[in-house]
Amino acid sequence: xxxxxxxxxxxxxxxxxxxxxxxxxxxxxxxxxxxxxxxxxxxxxxxxxxxxxxxxxxxxxxxxxxxxxxxxxxxxxxxxxxxxxxxxxxxxxxxxxxxxxxxxxxxxxxxxxxxxxxxxxxxxxxxxxxxxxxxxxxxxxxxxxxxxxxxxxxxxxxxxxxxxxxxxxxxxxxxxxxxxxxxxxxxxxxxxxxxxxxxxxxxxxxxxxxxxxxxxxxxxxxxxxxxxxxxxxxxxxxxxxxxxxxxxxxxxxxxxxxxxxxxxxxxxxxxxxxxxxxxxxxxxxxxxxxxxxxxxxxxxxxxxxxxxxxxxxxxxxxxxxxxxxxxxxxxxxxxxxxxxxxxxxxxxxxxxxxx
Amino acid sequence: xxxxxxxxxxxxxxxxxxxxxxxxxxxxxxxxxxxxxxxxxxxxxxxxxxxxxxxxxxxxxxxxxxxxxxxxxxxxxxxxxxxxxxxxxxxxxxxxxxxxxxxxxxxxxxxxxxxxxxxxxxxxxxxxxxxxxxxxxxxxxxxxxxxxxxxxxxxxxxxxxxxxxxxxxxxxxxxxxxxxxxxxxxxxxxxxxxxxxxxxxxxxxxxxxxxxxxxxxxxxxxxxxxxxxxxxxxxxxxxxxxxxxxxxxxxxxxxxxxxxxxxxxxxxxxxxxxxxxxxxxxxxxxxxxxxxxxxxxxxxxxxxxxxxxxxxxxxxxxxxxxxxxxxxxxxxxxxxxxxxxxxxxxxxxxxxxxx
Ligand SMILES: Cc1ncc(COP(=O)(O)O)c(C=O)c1O
Ligand SMILES: Cc1ncc(COP(=O)(O)O)c(C=O)c1O
Numbered sequence: 001x002x003x004x005x006x007x008x009x010x011x012x013x014x015x016x017x018x019x020x021x022x023x024x025x026x027x028x029x030x031x032x033x034x035x036x037x038x039x040x041x042x043x044x045x046x047x048x049x050x051x052x053x054x055x056x057x058x059x060x061x062x063x064x065x066x067x068x069x070x071x072x073x074x075x076x077x078x079x080x081x082x083x084x085x086x087x088x089x090x091x092x093x094x095x096x097x098x099x100x101x102x103x104x105x106x107x108x109x110x111x112x113x114x115x116x117x118x119x120x121x122x123x124x125x126x127x128x129x130x131x132x133x134x135x136x137x138x139x140x141x142x143x144x145x146x147x148x149x150x151x152x153x154x155x156x157x158x159x160x161x162x163x164x165x166x167x168x169x170x171x172x173x174x175x176x177x178x179x180x181x182x183x184x185x186x187x188x189x190x191x192x193x194x195x196x197x198x199x200x201x202x203x204x205x206x207x208x209x210x211x212x213x214x215x216x217x218x219x220x221x222x223x224x225x226x227x228x229x230x231x232x233x234x235x236x237x238x239x240x241x242x243x244x245x246x247x248x249x250x251x252x253x254x255x256x257x258x259x260x261x262x263x264x265x266x267x268x269x270x271x272x273x274x275x276x277x278x279x280x281x282x283x284x285x286x287x288x289x290x291x292x293x294x295x296x297x298x299x300x301x302x303x304x305x306x307x308x309x310x311x312x313x314x315x316x317x318x319x320x321x322x323x324x325x326x327x328x329x330x331x332x333x334x335x336x337x338x339x340x341x342x343x344x345x346x347x348x349x350x351x352x353x354x355x
Numbered sequence: 356x357x358x359x360x361x362x363x364x365x366x367x368x369x370x371x372x373x374x375x376x377x378x379x380x381x382x383x384x385x386x387x388x389x390x391x392x393x394x395x396x397x398x399x400x401x402x403x404x405x406x407x408x409x410x411x412x413x414x415x416x417x418x419x420x421x422x423x424x425x426x427x428x429x430x431x432x433x434x435x436x437x438x439x440x441x442x443x444x445x446x447x448x449x450x451x452x453x454x455x456x457x458x459x460x461x462x463x464x465x466x467x468x469x470x471x472x473x474x475x476x477x478x479x480x481x482x483x484x485x486x487x488x489x490x491x492x493x494x495x496x497x498x499x500x501x502x503x504x505x506x507x508x509x510x511x512x513x514x515x516x517x518x519x520x521x522x523x524x525x526x527x528x529x530x531x532x533x534x535x536x537x538x539x540x541x542x543x544x545x546x547x548x549x550x551x552x553x554x555x556x557x558x559x560x561x562x563x564x565x566x567x568x569x570x571x572x573x574x575x576x577x578x579x580x581x582x583x584x585x586x587x588x589x590x591x592x593x594x595x596x597x598x599x600x601x602x603x604x605x606x607x608x609x610x611x612x613x614x615x616x617x618x619x620x621x622x623x624x625x626x627x628x629x630x631x632x633x634x635x636x637x638x639x640x641x642x643x644x645x646x647x648x649x650x651x652x653x654x655x656x657x658x659x660x661x662x663x664x665x666x667x668x669x670x671x672x673x674x675x676x677x678x679x680x681x682x683x684x685x686x687x688x689x690x691x692x693x694x695x696x697x698x699x700x701x702x703x704x705x706x707x708x709x710x
Pocket of ligand 1: 076197233234235236237238257258259260261262301302303304
């Protein structure tokens with residue numbers, strides 16, 4: 001088995017690269033794509049021969065189920081290049097596992113591990129020049145699956161397309177953000193699909209986020225839909241709090257994504273002797289800590305930004321500022337994680353995977 | 356304004372119709388499409404000139420936001436033909452209003468009423484031969500909007516495509532169904548998007564529905580995500596109960612779709628002197644009524660099937676059969692509604708709209 005799949009990826013290279021036309025110093029996130037893409041169709045009950053081919057538009061029926069019933073899941077991961085030109089992935093197996101966890105919840109057939117890993121590696125090899133070395137530079141990788149079957153009855157599809165597209169990226173967020181704690185809207189329900197990277201979870205957040213923006217906040221921190229009393233996560237990031245010298249984050253659940261950055265930061269913190277607590281976190285506890293000065297930090301954690309420090313939050317009409325401490329966990333942990341990602345340090349965890 | 360839009364729809368007719376090739380006696384729901392489709396793009400902040408053109412595949416970037424963030428909403432409506440060959444729509448204004456309510460919740464720009472109505476009418480005119488007269492025959496109409504902007508950052512799109520596609524239909528469901536009352540999984544949260552016809556709401560239901568199917572049930576009846584104590588709705592239908600001679604249905608909320616069939620049935624029932632109650636309905640109340648014989652009927656209500664009688668339900672490992680009464684509300688109300696839809700009777704409500 002091991003080799004048959006590698007051999008069988010059908011590769012159609014581009015004739016002329018777009019690489020020269022890209023201004024790598026002025027990349028807007030997620031808008032520029034590399035020369036090639038990986039594509040694999042599910043049909044007649046099996047995943048067909050995978051292909052790597054020139055990046056370009058899909059031809060898809062207007063009745064494709066993805067447009068009507070939202071059967072779509074995705075992943076977000078990155079490739080990093082060190083100064084010697086070696087390329088590394090960060091915990092790619094976890095992304096592979098997670099896309100199938102998401103797929104399973106949305107009644108999408110599992111994608112085979114070898115197709116995923118080999119597809120990824122060969123795609124990165126053919127587009128290797130698109131990966132720039134240097135801090136903050138990376139190649140953002142977007143594996144995703146969509147239901148392509150042409151049928152508008154509300155049931156799962158029997159045809160799908162698995163794809164990997166790649167986009168060169170600089171740092172995602174600029175500056176510290178202000179967030180609004182959700183009091184009315186919610187992101188996910190018990191027994192719902194919040195733990196999956198399901199496309200529909202994201203569309204549901206834009207409107208409430210726009211309302212937050214009107215009040216001067218860039219992001220919403222979601223709370224539990226039942227009571228809005230507990231902190232859950234941000235739109236594309238898990239969320240951490242530092243109260244005095246303890247690092248807090250909510251446990252994952254069927255409402256919260258099992259973020260790879262989140263669990264990596266927890267491991268690093270533990271290894272470095274930072275006290276961590278993974279437990280339900282009441283909004284009131286954070287408000288109280290903000291008031292009495294115990295709340296030293298608050299930050300989001302996710303692949304795109306690694307860590308995104310939060311400088312203020314709004315809740316019930318009040319605005320709370322968080323003064324960044326001199327020795328912030330955020331900057332320390334971010335550096336520790338990025339040093340591993342960029343091959344600038346040892347990787348005692350075995351997270352780095354060389355291409 | 357009134358006429359400019361009508362005039363401005365750009366029409367490209369097909370050269371050869373597919374009509375002859377369709378077996379109208381053996382239609383599988385949602386798989387056959389008429390000769391034409393309506394398409395209108397949102398770009399540079401405005402909806403562009405609408406088009407009616409041959410039904411065919413879209414060319415769409417793999418990074419189109421609909422694939423990644425699920426920004427997609429839809430409607431489901433029907434056109435009916437009477438024996439004289441006149442064509443009727445049923446409360447089309449309500450579908451128009453609802454697609455914009457859904458769009459608003461998903462941060463999708465509103466579609467103009469005149470484009471919707473004129474697009475619909477002209478599309479039906481050009482494909483009129485696809486609408487067959489006779490009970491149960493109809494043309495299922497699917498307006499929908501998808502985010503087409505090529506960008507994989509998690510934010511609302513600035514480019515969209517509004518479309519209407521049509522599929523000839525016979526009766527949707529066959530026979531009475533058995534349903535499972537949800538105890539663990541859920542469809543929507545308070546503060547979520549359950550009241551919107553958002554694509555992602557549907558994908559989330561397939562997996563739990565498959566589990567129900569393994570236990571011999573065809574559909575799931577969703578309960579509230581907090582407690583699972585209250586009846587909400589089915590996957591694509593609102594739900595009614597008859598206890599003795601009273602017709603019950605849950606009130607709409609931010610978790611429940613404001614179904615057009617539901618509200619029409621309520622109006623008809625009230626006009627005909629059937630006692631109705633719109634109030635939260637405890638699962639336990641229904642279980643008790645099933646046990647003591649008070650539960651006479653249970654049925655789903657939606658555009659596709661009009662009314663779908665439920666013959667049994669499962670809950671907490673128990674199975675409850677419902678014996679169809681001789682004079683069922685379900686059959687009576689279904690006939691009353693369809694008689695209006697097919698122009699077989701007066702329409703005191705003003706619901707029927709002649710093409
Ligand atoms: C909802 C949500 N939470 C958290 C995260 C962070 O997860 P990860 O660290 O694996 O990128 C993401 C982004 O991937 C996300 O979409
Ligand atoms: C979730 C949901 N509930 C109820 C309905 C029934 O609504 P309507 O009667 O307007 O078709 C539908 C289908 O449209 C639906 O998708």
